[in-house]
Amino acid sequence: MTKLKVYRIYTDIETLRALPRGQQSDLVKQYTGTSDINKRLVLELSDSIKLEKSISDAEVAVLPAILNYYVEKNKLIELEFFLDKAASKGIKVVALNKGDDNVRVPFYDDLIIYKSGGLRSKMRSNEYGLPVMISDKWNDYYSWGFTFPHSDHPTIGFCGQGSATAGKVLAEYKRTFVAKFNKSKDYEGVFSQSRLRANALSELEGDKTINSQFIIRDRYSFHKENGKLNYQSQNEFYENIRDNQYTLAIRGGGNFSVRFYETMMMGRIPLFVDADSPLPFEGSQIADQLFPVHDLKKSGKTSVSETLLNYHQGRSPKELEEVALQMRRTWESNYSRKGFIKTAIRLAVEQ
Template sequence: MIKIYTDTNYLKPEFRKIIFPLLLDVHFTKSALALDHFLLVETIETCDVVILPVAVNYYYKSKKKAALHQFIDSALAKNKKVWVYTAGDYGITFRKDVTVFRLGGFASKLTKNEAILPSFVTDVYTTLFSHQWEPVAKSITPQIGFVGQANKSIFKLIKEFVLHIKLSFLKLFNVSLGDSQSFYPSSFKRYQILKKLQDSDQISTNFILRKLYRAGVKTEDEKQHTTFEFFKNIETNLYTVCIRGAGNFSVRLYETLMMGRIPIIINSDMKLPLEEYINWKNHVVFTDAKNLVNDIVTFHNTHSEERLLFIQQENRKLMLGMFQRVNYFKAFYTFKNEF
């Protein structure tokens, strides 16, 4: 049983959206799995790990930095491990002797104390689809899918650049939170990658390209239709292209793993969850814009159908197991304390 201590003044409904993710299960939903492995204790002296109750962003926005540092420093003074969470696409670099959980960031810039959170996605085989999961067979050429926003419009490119300048300006004056990064026109970059794949006669593509996010849906029926279309595309194809968005991470990566298919990750200096303990080369195809086609074809041709079926099973197993929220934090704690 892992004993955790936090500031219980924040364990209220109004803080639920910004609560440290594990506390959703331990306090709000009180899931059986969480309560089997984690216990909230009343005193800091009796805990194994201290958790900052809400995202770091809250303390910055609410001008409560003093309270933030006081809470952390009091835990460190007692030689306690401290976990904090920084939310948002960009994350906030937080240089204290604590573990910082964040969605993304640049591997070359992150410290050893910064840990990447997987996206805790829902299993659509229990919500959206009425049939059971099955792997797909190996085809002669790699069958690659993608559904999402990809736009070659110069107007869109200029719009993204203007938004980047605006955001950089707001960050300069501390109006907007999050680490700074260079200009990355995600929609335009996606189009370039996908076009290169479409133009190759060594690859079969099954792409649905959107000019707007979620095809600009406005009604609940439209949302359900595009959601079904998105996941059906992943299910149909052995591979799915996973490219970063505004932040340097891809939710699609975890959705593809959950669907028991093989993600193709386009290099963007991305760090993956628990990569010190997980051999990600056994789960995904790593490539970049320059070697895109060759890397995919080589991977496909050098893996037998039996091996590709095994990878699909292991990817789904990873998401249903270690990358469920409670299991992730339990695994993280165990790895850090036993290895």
């Protein structure tokens, strides 16, 4: 049996421990976590990743905090000190840039950045897409085993905020216009994500050859009531994904879709509306786009419903089920937290 390569990484563990949990890098935060989930993740990673105490023994370094911390706290000097330390050993540094509004940092040759949003066409040569790392709900919804719904007409689900009131649209236009003057953040242009989403939902629902199963809410499905999570709305959300072949995945306030990853995790096929949105590991075999993509820049007069119908009609029921299973496998191996850590570290070492 071929022995797996173990990649040796380094981070400043003392700095990592001192950081608030939300500002720690997802690539290494498990090494300071005390929960069973973090302990299990460290154990599961141990066959492929080893955290070294000395940077001299490492093949790649991981910035302990997300880039947002260094920009928003005016601590770029700490970032550059870490980069210089890694450069003196001839190794690269991997960092994460998270949130709806990604921060801007200078270009550093030896810094590899995974960012959640921004415009793909504006990304620099050292920037790549960052998946949203979510919990695995597979066992909660497939306790009896995996099944895939088959039908002649495509069935597509969506559960979440889908309204576009005049007040909401105006507020989003205003927010994105003002963002132009914030030089510390990426600028994506003036737009309304609510209007974009509502238009896509309306197109799909208006096509009678598509079975649309939409649950439209006026707020986030995972909202809290009296300080507690609304588990009923969460359950409806995941059941809506499970009970349909496809789920609409379209950007929100940031140029990424959490629902895209939730759909893959659930073994279903995302209908991805591409708003110049970065996806992880593009240009590699990992990112083979088996799912339908409606590119807003290239679609021309083609509607999002036509994109779905063309995709669905070109595949047999057996092929669609295999795509759905491949979505799940891709999420597990590359887009889950464990999968992303392994893949990102491996690619950083191999670059």
